[in-house]
Amino acid sequence: MNYKLLIQYDGTDFHGWQVQDNQRTVQGELQRVCSLLEDADVGVSGSGRTDAGVHAEGQVASVRITRPFTPEKLRGALNGNLWRDVRILQVEKAPDEFHARFSASGKTYVYRVVNAPVISPFWSRYAHHEPRPLDVARMGEAARLFLGKHDWTAFSSVNTDAQTRVRTITEFTVESNWDSRANAAIIEFRITGDGFLRYMVRSIAGTLLEVGRGEKDFDTIQTAIVGGERSLAGITAPANGLTLLKVYYN
């Protein structure tokens, strides 16, 4: 039976999603636990990798389990063997052809920034701290420059196994909301597209932060998008601010 898993993780203590020797990874933990239940090696496929320190509120994975479980029992058995920083929120039976990565049609990420002199201990794991003032309206305008279908060479890692760097960004919003636990405003960059290259969201977030501090103009961003020159993009923003929010399937 093929299952679709909805997964959350606090990425702080993981070396990212992808299984690696001698490192604690989310995929590694899930494969360990599924293999325990199955009493055989089991592969777990995620919708995509997330880097070390990146969080997920809605990662999706697919896995084949032959032992008979109801979805609810499977969820309980998985969670019972995982540390509390990763949780399976939902388990559903999926059609045989469902694959978390190949069936995905898009994703939404959120990048969170606490824009205040001090960052609350309740947010320091989950948001980037920027004590310098940020111009939220201007970042919102700049976000619109990123909409559309482009080659994202300037905003991605040099190393990639992707066959093309062309991706389409369909939504990109910037919002600032007061958060009582932070005792400060939290700025959220929400970006949706059909897919993202490695470091792409963090590179775009870093560029937007430079706009917010008045250090980057719109022309430079346009030129970077069109010409693909990495030196024109902003510095990659830290991993802890980034969260995979949702994966879409048709």
Add this chain to the structure above:
Amino acid sequence: MNYKLLIQYDGTDFHGWQVQDNQRTVQGELQRVCSLLEDADVGVSGSGRTDAGVHAEGQVASVRITRPFTPEKLRGALNGNLWRDVRILQVEKAPDEFHARFSASGKTYVYRVVNAPVISPFWSRYAHHEPRPLDVARMGEAARLFLGKHDWTAFSSVNTDAQTRVRTITEFTVESNWDSRANAAIIEFRITGDGFLRYMVRSIAGTLLEVGRGEKDFDTIQTAIVGGERSLAGITAPANGLTLLKVYYN
């Protein structure tokens, strides 16, 4: 100069507020850092103790520092020497007679409960997990029984150095709100009073949870409040759900 500090901490990795030998405590950390700046032993007075695992979004402390600092510089110097799970949000100069405990006129605590089959990793440090269904409306009705001036013997620790167990609860609300990060409803018990005895909020929260599960009736609660019999109160709810929200000063 006397200073008033507004402090947040994630209580997970602290053995509570009060300084103890060979244990990491919030007061201990603050005294260590203040003593570093002052190059002499410095005492830090909190508005009250919090137990191991209990959080604070708005703890208040007072401290005397003789070296010349602006409030902003003092805040920076303190935060620069603290781990990120405790932060000084604000520093203000305070009148000489200000004392965080003796000047306090009241406090608000919040007790958070994730009422869903699975608790999100983003909330497992900060909220109690109750997978069984809870009747929120009934808990809200029960909360009203606790309003007023009473002897709280039934709802507090046997051991206390308090001279009287009489306290007045002025507000007590129960609210359930959908939280997108939890992917579930979070129930909040918010309780305000002129002061609270040790374990009092957690004992009341535990009693309310029993009401929510249909295990405790209103008459038993009334009898416990009036008669002071501990066996009639609920089981003390776990520390991680509890957060000191605010301390009031006239």
